[in-house]
Amino acid sequence: MGLFNFIKSQFIEVIEWTDSSSNVMVYQFPVENKEIKMGAQLTVRESQMAVFVDEGQLTDVFTPGRYTLDTQNLPVLTKLKSWKYGFNSPFKSEIYFVNTKQFTNCKWGTTNPIMMRDAEFGMIRIRMFGVYSFKVADPTVFLREVFGTSSLFTVDGITGQLKSKIVSGVADLLAEAAIPALDLSSKYDEIASMSKKKLDESFKKLGLSLESIVIENISLPEEVEKVLDKRTSMGIIGDSLNQYTRYQAAESIRDAAQNPGGMAGVGVGMGAGMGIGNIFAEAFSTQQQKQPQPTTSTAPAKIKCSSCGASIPEQAKFCLECGTKVAPAITKCSSCGNELPANSKFCLECGQKQ
Known part of the structure; x- marks a missing residue:
């Protein structure tokens, strides 16, 4: 160490952290040779907490405010070092600033579809995604369980694990609730609220707090959605076999008409055209058979009253x-x-x- 650096290290230092980023969760304050002078000034801002670690052991936690580092404000460290008489020499320790603000707009979602059992559709696969927010609730637990003694810890270091927890928790809740697939969209808020309660304990074990969770979408696979769309279209014209046949025939003719070569462009020629014609004939024939035929009502025979001559039923x-x-x-x-x-x-x- 040069003479200038040695003299610089002997001045009373000011320890503080101004966070200029949006995703840093833990920041280790750089100290020359990790020597913090007795009497140094520590400033902890709102949405921050400072953690003192001495020789790998957590000693003190400081909430927002300004502190003078001495035996009065370091009771645990003083006890460990037996500084009963206010020993003023530098001591080797580490200071970590923990960001306690909310980290918002964190994405979560299923990487692969999840198998579910539905009362109406049977076995189905669903995808779901949304956003959530969290913050550090207990810095000591977070230090022990997650970031350890890293010099810098960002949101990216924990979101992968949190995302997996949320997907697993929401999927488990949906399986237990047995909500029909067609009713899921009307239950997003209720599912999110119950999921938050279910996940609170697992977040707490990491020293975190799940502040909010939002479900943006729960969707079925594309092929299932296509079947539902077709079923909806059929529902407009009726759900009988006859109506379905007519619907399919109309779809076939529309596709053929959009082809540059017309019916021949489909590659089926006259045979296909006659087949589609037969489909229409059978469909309309069946429809006509199902339609109620008008009945001729026979008027009851009438006679005349022998007294007044009025016409009355026989x-x-x-x-x-x-x-x-x-x-x-x-x-x-x-x-x-x-x-x-x-x-x-x-x-x-x-x-x-x-």
């Missing part, structure tokens, strides 16, 4: 106009007793005049 027992009792529709022959229609003038059996 089976009526009383006139609807005057209430007179209607004579029976069948009478008996006065000679042979054979049954005759009412108002018969002669018997069909014996010819007797009635």
Whole structure:
């Protein structure tokens, strides 16, 4: 060490950290030969905490404020060093500034689709993604469990692990909740809230706090979405086999029409054209068979009331106009007793005049 550096190292130093980045979580303050003078000034800003490490052992944690490093503000370190009389010589220690602000807009999502069981579709694969925010809640736990004694630790060093935790937690929650795939989009907020509660403990073990989690999308594989789109289209025109046949035929003709060569461009020629025509014929024939045929209603026979002459049904027992009792529709022959229609003038059996 040169004379200038030696003299410089003997001045009372000011220890502080002004964070100019947005993703640094832990910063080790550089000290010449790790010799911190007794009486040095330590400034800890809001959204920061300072951790003292002596010979690899965590000794003290300082919250926001200004401190003079002496035996009064370093009780743990003083006890370890037995500085009962305010020994003022430099001591070798390390100071780490921990950023306690929220780290926002961290991305999470599935790398590969996750297998799920759905009551309506059976086995399906889903993808999901969103954002989350977190912060350091306990610097001592974070130091022991995550960053150790690295001179610099950024968000990139922990987000991979946190992303895996979130994907695993949300997938496990969806499996337990058994929410139908078509209802997932209406449950994003509820799923996110329950996922946060489920993941709080695992974040706490790392000295972190999960501040928020947002689910932006839960989607089905592309091929399943295409089937759902087709099913939705069919739902507009009806979900019968006949309607599906007509729908498929219309789709085929549309695709053929878009081809530069028309029907021939499809590569199927007249045979395909006749086949599509047969499909249409069968579809419309089936549709016509299913349509209810108009029925001709036969008007009931009517007779006239013997009292007022009003027209009443033949089976009526009383006139609807005057209430007179209607004579029976069948009478008996006065000679042979054979049954005759009412108002018969002669018997069909014996010819007797009635």
